[in-house]
Amino acid sequence: MLNKLLATVKKESLLLLRDKVGLSVLFIMPVALILVMTLIQDSAFKSINEKGIPIVFVNDDNDSLGNSIKQGLMNNDLCYLSDSIDGKSATIELAKKAVSEGKFLLGIIIPTGATAAIKKNVSALVDETLNGIDSMQILQDSVEITILIDPVAKKSFLNAVTSNLREFISEVKTKIMFQSFSEQIAEVIPDKQNAPKNSYQKSQIIHYKEIFASTASQKIIPNAVQHNVPAWTIFAMFFIAIPLSNSIIKEKTEGSVFRLHTMPTPFLLLINGKIIVYVIVCLLQFLLMLAVGKFLLPQLGLPALVLGNSITGISLLTLATGFAATGFGVAVGTLATTDHQAAIMGSLSILLLSALGGIWVPSYVMPDVMRSISAFSPLNWSLEGFYKLFLRGGGVNDILSDALKLMAFFFIMMGISYLANRKKRNV
Amino acid sequence: MSSPVIIEIENLTKTFKHGDEPAVNGISFSINRNEIFGLLGPNGAGKTTTISILCGLFAPSSGKVFIDGKNLYKELPLIKNIIGIVPQDIALYPTLSARENLAFYGSMYGLHGKGLKEKIEIWLEKLGLKDTGKRQVSTYSGGMKRRVNLIAGVLHNPKILFLDEPTVGVDVQSRNVIIEHLKEINATGTTIIYTSHHMEEAEQFCTRVSIIDHGKLLTVGAPTELINSYTGATNLESLFLNLTNRKLRD
Numbered sequence: 001m002l003n004k005l006l007a008t009v010k011k012e013s014l015l016l017l018r019d020k021v022g023l024s025v026l027f028i029m030p031v032a033l034i035l036v037m038t039l040i041q042d043s044a045f046k047s048i049n050e051k052g053i054p055i056v057f058v059n060d061d062n063d064s065l066g067n068s069i070k071q072g073l074m075n076n077d078l079c080y081l082s083d084s085i086d087g088k089s090a091t092i093e094l095a096k097k098a099v100s101e102g103k104f105l106l107g108i109i110i111p112t113g114a115t116a117a118i119k120k121n122v123s124a125l126v127d128e129t130l131n132g133i134d135s136m137q138i139l140q141d142s143v144e145i146t147i148l149i150d151p152v153a154k155k156s157f158l159n160a161v162t163s164n165l166r167e168f169i170s171e172v173k174t175k176i177m178f179q180s181f182s183e184q185i186a187e188v189i190p191d192k193q194n195a196p197k198n199s200y201q202k203s204q205i206i207h208y209k210e211i212f213a214s215t216a217s218q219k220i221i222p223n224a225v226q227h228n229v230p231a232w233t234i235f236a237m238f239f240i241a242i243p244l245s246n247s248i249i250k251e252k253t254e255g256s257v258f259r260l261h262t263m264p265t266p267f268l269l270l271i272n273g274k275i276i277v278y279v280i281v282c283l284l285q286f287l288l289m290l291a292v293g294k295f296l297l298p299q300l301g302l303p304a305l306v307l308g309n310s311i312t313g314i315s316l317l318t319l320a321t322g323f324a325a326t327g328f329g330v331a332v333g334t335l336a337t338t339d340h341q342a343a344i345m346g347s348l349s350i351l352l353l354s355a356l357g358g359i360w361v362p363s364y365v366m367p368d369v370m371r372s373i374s375a376f377s378p379l380n381w382s383l384e385g386f387y388k389l390f391l392r393g394g395g396v397n398d399i400l401s402d403a404l405k406l407m408a409f410f411f412i413m414m415g416i417s418y419l420a421n422r423k424k425r426n427v
Numbered sequence: 428m429s430s431p432v433i434i435e436i437e438n439l440t441k442t443f444k445h446g447d448e449p450a451v452n453g454i455s456f457s458i459n460r461n462e463i464f465g466l467l468g469p470n471g472a473g474k475t476t477t478i479s480i481l482c483g484l485f486a487p488s489s490g491k492v493f494i495d496g497k498n499l500y501k502e503l504p505l506i507k508n509i510i511g512i513v514p515q516d517i518a519l520y521p522t523l524s525a526r527e528n529l530a531f532y533g534s535m536y537g538l539h540g541k542g543l544k545e546k547i548e549i550w551l552e553k554l555g556l557k558d559t560g561k562r563q564v565s566t567y568s569g570g571m572k573r574r575v576n577l578i579a580g581v582l583h584n585p586k587i588l589f590l591d592e593p594t595v596g597v598d599v600q601s602r603n604v605i606i607e608h609l610k611e612i613n614a615t616g617t618t619i620i621y622t623s624h625h626m627e628e629a630e631q632f633c634t635r636v637s638i639i640d641h642g643k644l645l646t647v648g649a650p651t652e653l654i655n656s657y658t659g660a661t662n663l664e665s666l667f668l669n670l671t672n673r674k675l676r677d
Contacts, residue, residue, distance in 0.1 A: 007534030011523070018563075035482040255516035261577065262482040264507040363434045 004265055008273025013401055014023060022243035026281060029234030031292055035300070041224035042302055053157050056148075058090045059083060063115030065143075065172045069108070070104040072168040076158055092146075103255060106161055108147030114143045119176050126180040145169070209329050229293035229305050230386035231359045234335040234379050236289070237282045237321055238350050241329035244278050245342040250335025267421065271414075282322030308394040317389065317399050320406035321382040328378070328415030334417040334424075343406035353377045358384075381405045428497060433587060433618050434458040434481065439490035441476055450476040451487070458635075463609075463619045464638035465629040465650075467663075469671050472623040473642040474516065477590050479638035481620070482512050495586060508536075511617075515592045518579070519573045521565035524557055525575045528564060529582060536557075536583035543582075549627030550578040554604060570601030577605055581612055590611065590621040594628065606632055626664035635664070640671045 018020060055073065059066040073081045085094045085103070095107040121142075145165065149158060251257045260270060293305030307314065329346070336342035354360065356370070357379030363371050374380050385402035388394035435455060441451040451473045451523055458464045466474045480487050484502045492499040493577055494506045505571070517529045533543045551557045554574040577593060590609070594602040606628065613619050616675060623629050630650045637647040646653055648665050660666035 004534055004537070007531050009541075010526070011520070011531040014523055017518060022447040106462060207567055222640070254521065256520060257674035258514050258516070259512060259518040259532065260486065261484055262510065262512045263532075264504060264509060264537065265535045 001268065004272055004280045005276075008270055009276050011278040012047050012247070012274050016243070019243060022246070025242060026236065026285060029239070029287060030232050030285060030289060033158075033232045033235070034289060034292055035296075037232060038228040038297060038302055039300065040223045041228065046235060047131060052076070053080055053106065053161065054084060054104045054162065055079050055081050056095045056098055056105065056107045057081050057083045057089050058092055058095050058109040060112040061114040063108040064176070065115040065118060066110040068172045069110060069165065069168045072171075076164060078164065081251075094114055095304070096148055099150050102359055104149055105150045105157060107145040108145075108161075108165065109148070110121065111144060111146075114145070114233075115172070117143050118173055120187075122173060122176045123180050126177065126184055172331065221302050225293055225297055225303050225305050225392055229289055229297075230390060231383055233286055233289035234321060234357075234382045235350070235354050235359050237325045238328060239347075240278050240281055240285075240325055241332050241346040241350060242343060243344050244246050244274065244326065244334060244352065245330030245333030246339050247274065248330065249339045249342050252337075253339070268418075271330060271417070274330065275323075275361060278326045278329065279319070279322040282325055283318060286318045286322075298352075306390060308389040308391075308393050313389050313394065313396045313399050316396060317406075318383065320403035320410075321378075322377045323410040324382070324406040324413075327410035327417075330417045331392070331413040331420075334420045354379050356380065359381075359396070378406055378409045381409075428450060429460070431459050432457045433460045433495055434620070435491075436481075437491040439477070439487050439492065440483075441473075441480060441487045445528065447671040449488070449642045451480070452646040454639065454642070455490075456637055456644060456647050458618060460617060460618055460619060462619060462635055463613055463633045465633035466622045466639065467626070467629055467667060468622075468637055468639040470642045472671075474589055474639065474660075476642075477639070478512075478591050478622065480622065482510060484508060509586040511580040511583065511588045513577050513580035513590045513593050513594065515622075516560070517564075517576050519564045519572065519575055520603060522563055524563055525551065525560045525567075525578075528575060529578055530584070532579040534583045538583055541564060546582055547578075548583060567574065570597040573601060573605065575598045577608070581617075584615070585617060587618045587620065591620060592624065593621055594623065594625065602628070622642055626662070626667055632661040638667060638670050644668045 018180055059072055070081065070083070073079045082104070083090050085098045088094060088156075090098075092109055095104075095109065098104050099107045137206075141312040147165075148159075148164065171412070205232065261267070290305065290307070294307075298304040328349075332342055332346045332349070338343050354377075356365070356374050357363070357375055357377035359379055363380060366374060381402045385399040388398045388402075392398070436457065438454050439454050440449050442449040442662070454473075455476070464476060468474050479485060481492060481499070483499060483506065486500060495509060497506055499506060520531075521536075523531070529547045529550070530543060533539075533547065538546065547560075548557070552556055552562045554577070556571060557572060559567070559571065564575060567661065573593065573596075577590075580590075581588060588609075593609070595603055597605070607622075608633070609619060621629070633650060635649050635651070637649065638645045648656075654660045654666055655664060657666050657669060660669060
């Protein structure tokens, strides 16, 4: 039996090595996909994160509020702030025109006297609190800050900027209020030396600390490389369904299967020979893609792929993914009758499963319904497993359920193939 | 002592799931050891279906088949070891060389190592393919492919060899080489069951022939006996046309 298995493995290897188109699909296509997709996504990532959202700022206030907002936004990574347009100082009209022409994604206009209005309103509130004067008689109209929006701007950008604005305005208001209270209290305290000092600037009552929820020993930042390398590697591994199903179909159409069925060799042994070869191909694909992520991408100015801490986990998950992909190819090859059918059935189903599985767009940005469906894609199980290993510093225990699901998928595919083959022979 | 009959077919019938009428319709005959038995008939007569059933490729709808004393459906794995098949289509991998194809098929029959290599070289030499054995089969002519197709079926010295139109589409030279070597194989004790449309070839080559049409057995016997027993038949072809009529078949 071992000799027969080895002969089948040798035959499959030779057939694959001589199929230049099939080999290029298996090895060159995923490298090209990783390079193109990572470069595109990295560039998009940089334009938002390194330079920031382009915002034109019109500061007609020229006082605490306007200056504080300007300073705050300038120090914020989210924004790229400009107070001039084509070398001219930004005005309301120029800003409207520039935003409508798409030169800026957003425009922020702080009106004249905004700080003075806030101060007056705050003073009225302080008077009401300390002296019982009805503030409604003194309160000014509320300050109106205008935000100009390019229709192409995403709602999430707008939310992020307005949230920042509210924070700056609140800070300025609190500061003014604190000052007013301090001044009023100082007036009623005779001992000036013991009067409350304006220590607002020094106070920072609440701090924020950002930590990535990962058990990895080194800090792994999610980026285009960390997503694209595993994602497109999984896609390529599942794409072996095309040459594998073609190899099964060719045996049917070229008549070899007729002879093979009359030989004293179990059909399962013949299929096992194919599985061994194609799982090895999957492992080679994975090693090649890791090498691309680790060594080639950094040469192109991209971050290097970080593998996490568990080589055993990576090996286990890769092997399980290889089996799942191979089982899928065997099922497509058994169910299809012609190579044309196999090519269409194989490629469309892989595209669909990859889209659902979060290869093209991460599943966390999908709507709830799609995310629920996504959980049924074997590509998603594999990708989630690699996220756990590469981004969250997970180990074997963390990916065990994903690997088991992939192996279960392999056995289901083999079961379907066995039944389909039996049904087809029962003519 | 073993029985002189190597294949016994009793009331064999096969109706395909989507077929209107049986492809094989209650045929019964036996084949003796060391015979060259011709299974003749027009297109769609049921020859390939009969051979496919005898090779265990699919089950009959009814009837019994005994091969070398064994029930075909109860002892199929054992029977597969003693049969060889040369299908009508070229059942070879086009991107493998003749040697690689033969090494693979030989291994599937349990041959391996030096013994397998020697057998391959002997057969390639016999059929004039030794010098071209390294070339991919896709580069071969039709006759060369037929010869490799034949070797793949006989490499393991089967007791019974099924040949489904082994000389179709080949030149006279290749046909002669194939027929000569089939006679040589038969001389070593292999029983040959052979289908063909070449009546002259069958008349000269077969010890006995059967003629089937519409899945039914019309006659069986030695070619000369059959020709003599039918009035107006001067050779196997005229007998064949008398029995199966001259109407064109699909």
